Amino acid sequence: MSDSTEKTTTGEQLLQFVTFTLNNEEYAVDILNVQEINRIAEITPAPNAPDHVEGVINLRGKVIPVINLRKKFGLEDKKRDETSRIIIIEIQEITNGLIVDAVSEVLRIPSSLIEAAPPMSSDIHANYIKGIAKLDGRLIILLDMNQLAGDTTST
Amino acid sequence: MSDESDEMEEIISEFITEAEESLDRIEPLFVELEQVGEDKEMLNDIFRSMHTIKGAAGFLGYQSIVDVAHTSESIMKKLRDGEISVSTDMMDVILQAVDMLRILLGHLKDHDGIEEDVSPLVRDLDTALVNAISARSDITPTALDEAPVSAEAPDAVPVEAPATIDPFAAAAAEIEAIDADEPKGPSMSDDALEAALEAAQAMRDAETSTVEEIKHDIPAAIKVDPPENAQAPLIAKATVEKAPKPKDKPQNLRVDVERIDKVMDLAGEVVLVRNRLLNISNYFDQKYANDPQTEILTETVSFLDRVTSDMQLAVMRMRMQPINKVLSKFPRFVRDMSASLSKDVELEIQGEGTEVDKTVIENIGDPLTHILRNSIDHGLESTEDRLAKGKPAKGTVKINIFQKGNQVVIEISDDGKGIDIENLKRLAVQKGIMTSEEVKNLTDDAATDIIFMPGFSTKEVATELSGRGVGMDVVKTNISSLNGYVEITTEKNVGSTFRICIPLTLAIIQALMVEVSGLKYAIPLSPIEETLKVSKDQIENITGQNVIVIRDKVCPLFELNTLLGLNYNGDKSSNSDYKHLIVISMGEKRFCIAVDKLVGQEEVVIKQLKGIDTTSSYVLGATITGDGKVVFILDVGAMSRNLLGSSKT
Amino acid sequence: MTDLKIKILVVDDFSTMRRIVKNLLKQLGYESIDEAEDGEQAYIKLQNGNYGFVISDWNMPNLDGLSLLKKIRSDPAMKDLPVLMVTAEAEKDKVITAIQAGVNNYVVKPFTGEVLKEKIDKIFDKIST
Numbered sequence: 033m034s035d036s037t038e039k040t041t042t043g044e045q046l047l048q049f050v051t052f053t054l055n056n057e058e059y060a061v062d063i064l065n066v067q068e069i070n071r072i073a074e075i076t077p078a079p080n081a082p083d084h085v086e087g088v089i090n091l092r093g094k095v096i097p098v099i100n101l102r103k104k105f106g107l108e109d110k111k112r113d114e115t116s117r118i119i120i121i122e123i124q125e126i127t128n129g130l131i132v133d134a135v136s137e138v139l140r141i142p143s144s145l146i147e148a149a150p151p152m153s154s155d156i157h158a159n160y161i162k163g164i165a166k167l168d169g170r171l172i173i174l175l176d177m178n179q180l181a182g183d184t185t186s187t
Numbered sequence: 188m189s190d191e192s193d194e195m196e197e198i199i200s201e202f203i204t205e206a207e208e209s210l211d212r213i214e215p216l217f218v219e220l221e222q223v224g225e226d227k228e229m230l231n232d233i234f235r236s237m238h239t240i241k242g243a244a245g246f247l248g249y250q251s252i253v254d255v256a257h258t259s260e261s262i263m264k265k266l267r268d269g270e271i272s273v274s275t276d277m278m279d280v281i282l283q284a285v286d287m288l289r290i291l292l293g294h295l296k297d298h299d300g301i302e303e304d305v306s307p308l309v310r311d312l313d314t315a316l317v318n319a320i321s322a323r324s325d326i327t328p329t330a331l332d333e334a335p336v337s338a339e340a341p342d343a344v345p346v347e348a349p350a351t352i353d354p355f356a357a358a359a360a361e362i363e364a365i366d367a368d369e370p371k372g373p374s375m376s377d378d379a380l381e382a383a384l385e386a387a388q389a390m391r392d393a394e395t396s397t398v399e400e401i402k403h404d405i406p407a408a409i410k411v412d413p414p415e416n417a418q419a420p421l422i423a424k425a426t427v428e429k430a431p432k433p434k435d436k437p438q439n440l441r442v443d444v445e446r447i448d449k450v451m452d453l454a455g456e457v458v459l460v461r462n463r464l465l466n467i468s469n470y471f472d473q474k475y476a477n478d479p480q481t482e483i484l485t486e487t488v489s490f491l492d493r494v495t496s497d498m499q500l501a502v503m504r505m506r507m508q509p510i511n512k513v514l515s516k517f518p519r520f521v522r523d524m525s526a527s528l529s530k531d532v533e534l535e536i537q538g539e540g541t542e543v544d545k546t547v548i549e550n551i552g553d554p555l556t557h558i559l560r561n562s563i564d565h566g567l568e569s570t571e572d573r574l575a576k577g578k579p580a581k582g583t584v585k586i587n588i589f590q591k592g593n594q595v596v597i598e599i600s601d602d603g604k605g606i607d608i609e610n611l612k613r614l615a616v617q618k619g620i621m622t623s624e625e626v627k628n629l630t631d632d633a634a635t636d637i638i639f640m641p642g643f644s645t646k647e648v649a650t651e652l653s654g655r656g657v658g659m660d661v662v663k664t665n666i667s668s669l670n671g672y673v674e675i676t677t678e679k680n681v682g683s684t685f686r687i688c689i690p691l692t693l694a695i696i697q698a699l700m701v702e703v704s705g706l707k708y709a710i711p712l713s714p715i716e717e718t719l720k721v722s723k724d725q726i727e728n729i730t731g732q733n734v735i736v737i738r739d740k741v742c743p744l745f746e747l748n749t750l751l752g753l754n755y756n757g758d759k760s761s762n763s764d765y766k767h768l769i770v771i772s773m774g775e776k777r778f779c780i781a782v783d784k785l786v787g788q789e790e791v792v793i794k795q796l797k798g799i800d801t802t803s804s805y806v807l808g809a810t811i812t813g814d815g816k817v818v819f820i821l822d823v824g825a826m827s828r829n830l831l832g833s834s835k836t
Numbered sequence: 837m838t839d840l841k842i843k844i845l846v847v848d849d850f851s852t853m854r855r856i857v858k859n860l861l862k863q864l865g866y867e868s869i870d871e872a873e874d875g876e877q878a879y880i881k882l883q884n885g886n887y888g889f890v891i892s893d894w895n896m897p898n899l900d901g902l903s904l905l906k907k908i909r910s911d912p913a914m915k916d917l918p919v920l921m922v923t924a925e926a927e928k929d930k931v932i933t934a935i936q937a938g939v940n941n942y943v944v945k946p947f948t949g950e951v952l953k954e955k956i957d958k959i960f961d962k963i964s965t
Contacts, residue, residue, distance in 0.1 A: 073310050076817040077706065079751035080804035088799070088809060090817045095794045095809040128797040201854040209850075235895045239850040242924060245946035380931050380942070387935045439850070526931075566909045647872060 045143040049165075051117065051172060052132040057105045058172045059132075060139065060165065065177045067120040067127065069135050072112055089129060091120065098129035104180075105160070123177045140171070141165045146174065201441075202243050203292050206252075209236040210285055211515050216280050217285075218518035225266065225273050226418060234263035240288065251305045252291050258312040261282040262319075271319035279313045282519065283308060331522070444545065447505050454495075455792035456504045458695065461495045462789075462813035464488050499695060502833060507542040507691075509594075510588055513552045514539050517559060521584065524563050531581040532563055538588035543595050547689055550669055551597070554662040557647035558685045560585065560597045563657065566603035566683055576680060578602070589764075594671075594713065595691055606677040611637045618643065635675040636776070639663040667824040670696075670711065670807070672773045688713075696793060698787035698810075698820060701769065703747045708782075709791050709810055709820045716770040720786060723764055726781075735768065735779055742770065744779040745830060751803055773827040780826075805829075839960075842888030843868040847904065848922070849880040849896045857891055857922075860949045864956075874931055875899025879907055882914055888954070890919045894927060894934075909938045918959045 035187035049060035050069070059181060075087040075098055088095050098118060100111050115134035149161040163178040205654035213233045220229055241256035252313070259281055265271045287308050468481075468488040475481045514536055525532040543551075567573075574580055587598045612626040615637045628635075637643060641660040666673050671689035690696060690713060698709035719737070726744060727734050733744040768779040791810035799806075807822035815823045844866055854871045856857045859870050863956035870885065876899040878892065890908070894901040901921055910916050921934050921942040931942045940959045943951060 041618050068347070074816060075338075076809075076819065077805055078799060078804065079753070079819060081799065085799065088817050089794070090815055092813060093459060093794075095811070095817050097796070097798045128798050159596060196854060198855050198859065201855060205850060232897070235849070235897065237893050238924065239853065242922075242945045243850055243852045243856065246853075248946075267859075380928065380935070383932055383935050384939075384941060387938070408851045 044106050046140045047143055047146070049139050049141060049172075049174065050119065052117070053134050053136060053138040054105070054132055055110075058065050058136065058170060060141075060172050060174050061119065061147065061177055062174075063138060065121045069121060070118045070129075072116050072118055073132070074146055077097045086131060089118070091127070091129075094127065096120070096127045096129055098131060099180075100132070102133075121177060123162060123180070139167070141172070149173075153157055198353075199247060201296065202247060203296050206240045206243070206292055207289070210242060210288060211512065211629050212236070214282075214285055215515045217282055217777060218522050221275065221278055221522075225269070227267060230263060230267040234267050237263055249291070249295070250487060251303060252288060254309055255284050255287050255291070255305050255312075258309050258316075259295070262316050265316065265319070271316070271322075272759070275317065277315050277319055280308075280311050284312060350354055376617075421745075421775045426561050440556050442505075447502075451502050451506065451809045454499055455695070455794075457495055457810050458499060458790070458792050459813075461488075461491055463815065465492065465814040466533060474707060497701050501671075503544070503691075504542075507693070508545055508548050509540050510548065510597075511539040511552075512541050512548055513555065514586065514588075516552075517555075519557065520556065521563065523739070524560065528564065529570070530563065530567055532567065533581050533582060533583045535585045536587075537585070541588045541590055543689070544691065547595070547669055551667060551687075551689070553600070554665045555597065555688070557659065557662045559586075561684070562601040562603065562685070566601035572604075591688075594628075594688050597689070598684055599687075599689040600682055602682040605679040606635055606638070606683055607679055608634045608673065608677075611635070615640070615643070628643070633776075635677060638675065639673070663828075669829065670713075670824065672824065696791060696820075698789055698791045699769065699814075700789050700818070701747070701767070701782040702784040702786055703751075703782045704753045706753070707786060707812070707816070707818045708747070709749075709789070709818050710771075710780070710823060711820065712770060712788065714771050714823050716772040719768040719770065719779075720765055721768055723766060726766070737770065737779075740777075742777050743831065744768065744781055745826070746781045750780070750826065750830075771827065774822060776827050776831050778827065778831060780823075791818075791820065839888070840865045840867060841864070843870065843886060844889045844891065845870050845878060845881060845885075845887045847872045847875065847890065847892040847896070847901070849873050849893065853893065857952075860947075860952050863949050864953050875901065875904035876909070877902055882904055882908065882917070883911075884893075887917065889959075890917060891922060892919060893922045894924075894930070901938060904908075905934060905937050905939055918963060920955055920959065 036157045048059045048063040050063050050066045051058055051060045053059070070091075072087045073089050077087040078085055078097065080088070086096050086100045086103075107158065110133065112131070117132055117135045118129040119132055119135065120129050122128075138185050145167055146163045147164055149163055160175055160179050165172040165174060204431070208368040209703075216229045220226060237256045239259040241253050241260055244252035244256060262271075262281060266273060266277075271277075271356045277462070284625075287303065287305060290303060291305075294303070329422070414498055459505045465488060468485050471478075471481045472485055476794070500805045518534055520533055524530075562584050563582075567584070568578075570580050573582065582602060584599065584601045589596055605641055608631050611634055612621075612629065615621040616623050616626055620637070620640050620643060629637075639662065643659070663673055666689065667685055669689050671687060673685060675683060675685055677683040690711075697712040698717055699712055701708055701710060721735060725735060727736070729741075733746075734741050735744050736742070766781045767785050768781055768782065768784075770777065770779050774812045787811070793808040794810055796806070805822050805825050808820045809817050810820055812818050838961070844861060846854050846857045846861070848871075851871075851962060853872070854873075855943065855952050857865055858871070860867050870881065870887070872881050874896040877894070878890070878898065881887070882890070886938075890904075892901040892904055899907075905919050905921065908919060918940045919938075921939045922945060923931055923934075923942050924945050928942075928944065934942060940962075941955050
């Protein structure tokens with residue numbers, strides 16, 4: 033069991049994130065929420081589902097919903113390609129898949145580099161944003177998985 | 188430390204379950220007692236249950252439970268020993284005690300920390316006992332008031348000659364003394380018993396210790412019934428050998444439901460793998476028919492197929508319980524209702540041993556109670572009306588449960604006045620549920636369904652028992668959630684029958700696989716009446732609703748892709764001149780679903796959909812097919828409710 | 837000191853009670869504890885197993901505690917088997933019957949681990965002397 037927090041030499045907290053891109057912006061989710069990252073498998077469209085629920089997939093015998101994050105965040109949809117991935121996350125005992133453009137890396141971010149989300153950043157509803165990390169000139173948007181989870185079940 | 192508190196938690200939860208089970212078991216006995224009179228076995232059974240609940244509660248420190256159980260136990264003991272007799276008042280107050288115990292257990296279960304004041308109840312129980320004793324013994328109740336519980340001779344060993352200073356006699360004499368002046372229960376002093384114990388021990392040590400010899404030495408002051416087999420050891424041995432060894436009782440094991448569900452899940456997985464293997468082996472069978480290895484593969488897979496089916500059944504059975512668990516509260520329920528409505532009601536139950544899935548047990552109680560309440564309150568006439576009609580004064584409500592194919596059928600019938608359909612229609616219009624136009628077109632069968640419409644209650648004045656704001660529509664919703672349906676047949680002045688049909692298991696179902704717009708869906712087989720292939724021009728349109736005439740009956744028709752919100756460009760199905768129709772029948776309602784293709788029948792394992800809102804999507808779950816694809820299972824019950832809610836058939 | 841390795845049979849029809857008694861015994865250090873849900877089952881178990889001690893409830897279906905005790909005392913193979921009878925306060929008057937039938941001691945519900953230990957020690961002290 034690895035913990036997502038560790039200490040830097042100065043005793044500062046390091047948080048681990050999985051980063052991915054969506055519409056050329058960089059996003060990150062807490063690594064503890066991430067179960068695995070898969071290539072896009074066959075998605076069965078869900079009847080009468082909200083637009084951003086792309087459908088369901090068979091994850092080793094479990095049927096789990098897949099959310100198109102672009103649609104969820106009100107971004108323009110993009111055809112899936114070689115780099116597209118499904119990030120499998122587990123929040124509040126519910127497993128979900130998130131379709132993203134590409135997965136970048138696992139990043140350690142010192143907590144001092146994380147700032148509160150500025151009001152209304154980009155097009156995304158501010159609810160889903162936990163904070164912004166500034167790292168070597170990159171701006172990474174940290175997502176609040178709990179908000180996202182509460183959302184998928186009740187739309 | 189945490190181990191210990193875990194253990195404690197477990198003991199407490201086991202206590203709650205076991206105590207509730209005991210109450211479930213004894214509750215119907217009370218009603219039976221009232222009917223058959225004093226049955227010593229039954230009385231003893233109730234006594235023992237109260238006694239045991241009290242004992243365990245004492246260990247766990249639940250004083251309120253101890254108090255209620257203790258007082259009830261004292262009454263049961265006197266009833267059992269024939270010192271007082273069974274009366275309706277007595278049963279009423281003991282049933283109240285049972286209710287209170289349930290409430291107290293409920294608080295424990297909910298960890299809500301709510302305390303109940305049981306002292307009024309305990310007082311009532313005491314009073315009931317006093318009244319019963321005075322009825323028996325002609326002692327004035329006033330005199331008894333001071334000595335409520337034990338103004339009776341104790342069932343202790345009678346003392347004949349307390350003159351000796353022997354410890355047994357002393358102990359026994361003490362019992363007598365205590366009883367004479369202490370009102371609250373015989374309580375023998377520990378010292379006296381210790382002394383008696385010492386004495387017995389000493390005798391045993393002194394002599395060669397056999398029961399027989401001790402018996403001889405026991406002072407004559409105390410008369411004891413000799414145990415029948417306490418003769419010489421030899422004889423005793425002979426009897427033991429002769430006695431047929433009791434057959435081993437079936438061993439029970441309490442297992443966490445979660446564990447069974449896990450096995451159930453795994454069995455489901457195996458079914459899916461089996462399905463995939465069947466596909467693969469079929470493929471090889473066709474492609475390499477002459478290869479001996481193929482034959483072995485086919486054989487092996489078909490063996491796996493059989494074993495899997497058996498395993499599925501066995502696992503399913505682990506979750507099955509006799510429906511009696513739900514029914515046991517009904518005799519009491521009917522008794523209370525019949526008393527409060529002043530209607531004489533006889534409840535007959537048949538097939539209470541029928542086993543159904545645990546989920547059904549958990550969810551069928553409320554709907555059944557509701558229907559039963561409805562039958563007694565609205566179905567059965569008042570005694571005067573019954574007599575005026577020449578019916579027996581006592582109304583009958585029957586619950587009949589049986590298995591039919593892979594369904595469980597529960598019928599609740601009354602011999603009451605039947606449902607007044609014209610009145611139903613009138614009320615539906617009056618309440619604004621339907622227009623008078625709509626009502627006119629209703630068939631009688633469709634009209635009975637008005638009962639299940641939200642906001643409908645047949646009695647104009649809501650009675651205390653029936654009108655609780657929850658309508659019969661909830662019954663329908665609850666049963667639909669179990670993949671079942673409910674229908675009513677009624678005949679004027681003969682009675683009404685509510686028939687509930689529920690699939691035996693909720694985890695594995697037979698389904699018809701269909702295809703629409705290139706996507707596969709599974710439709711549960713049980714509500715499918717038939718499938719038809721029709722040409723497009725057979726479909727007619729009446730006021731915007733597609734219909735088809737099947738054997739002179741007009742049946743509404745819905746396109747599956749529209750229902751599912753599949754708006755594919757250039758609908759592939761339009762190329763074909765033919766449509767496949769699936770005729771669904773839910774109770775009295777019938778409708779057709781049009782699809783592109785029928786794929787075939789398959790046994791599917793229902794997978795729960797977590798994280799998707801299925802309340803308005805016409806989907807009840809999903810399954811994984813042999814090729815690993817996810818296929819949604821359609822909720823035709825929800826379709827029937829939404830599409831035909833206004834019963835335009 | 838009582839041998840903590842003796843095999844004990846706890847007889848009660850209420851499984852919560854068996855568990856409570858078992859738990860108390862475990863806390864006292866006893867390791868080998870078996871259960872029976874009534875006198876009948878207990879008697880069968882006693883015939884086949886090598887038990888050193890019986891703790892039995894009084895009120896049970898099929899075969900109650902007193903009858904079990906009488907059966908034990910009249911069976912040459914187990915007549916010396918120590919038996920502790922669990923009873924309720926209101927039934928203490930019946931204890932005398934059990935004493936006559938040869939019970940080794942009795943304990944009144946509800947009891948603590950200490951009380952149970954005291955009773956057990958008393959029984960085995962007497963046997964060993």
